[in-house]
Amino acid sequence: MSTRLWADVPEAKDFVRESRPPPDSLEYQPVTGTDPERPKPKNKAELKAMEEELESAIGQNEAVARKRLGVKIPPSSASRTAGRQ
Numbered sequence: 001m002s003t004r005l006w007a008d009v010p011e012a013k014d015f016v017r018e019s020r021p022p023p024d025s026l027e028y029q030p031v032t033g034t035d036p037e038r039p040k041p042k043n044k045a046e047l048k049a050m051e052e053e054l055e056s057a058i059g060q061n062e063a064v065a066r067k068r069l070g071v072k073i074p075p076s077s078a079s080r081t082a083g084r085q
Contacts, residue, residue: 066072
C-alpha cells in the first residue's frame with residue numbers, strides 16, 4: 001500500500017470527467033502500422049508447376065554452359081529427377 005498502486009482504479013474527479021471527450025469520439029491511430037499485404041501460400045499444383053519451370057531452367061543453363069565450355073558433360077537433370085520418384 002505504500003507504493004499507492006491499486007487493483008481497482010479510483011473514481012475520476014469531476015474536472016477530469018468534464019474535460020475528457022466521450023469515448024465514442026476517440027479516433028486512435030495504431031503506432032505500429034498496418035500489416036503488409038502478403039502473398040497467399042501456393043497450392044500443390046502451383047508448386048509442381050514452379051518445380052517444373054525451375055527444372056527446365058536448370059536444363060537450359062546446363063546446355064548453355066556445355067556449349068560455352070565445349071565440354072561434353074551428360075545432363076544432370078535426368079539424374080536429379082530419377083531419384084525423386
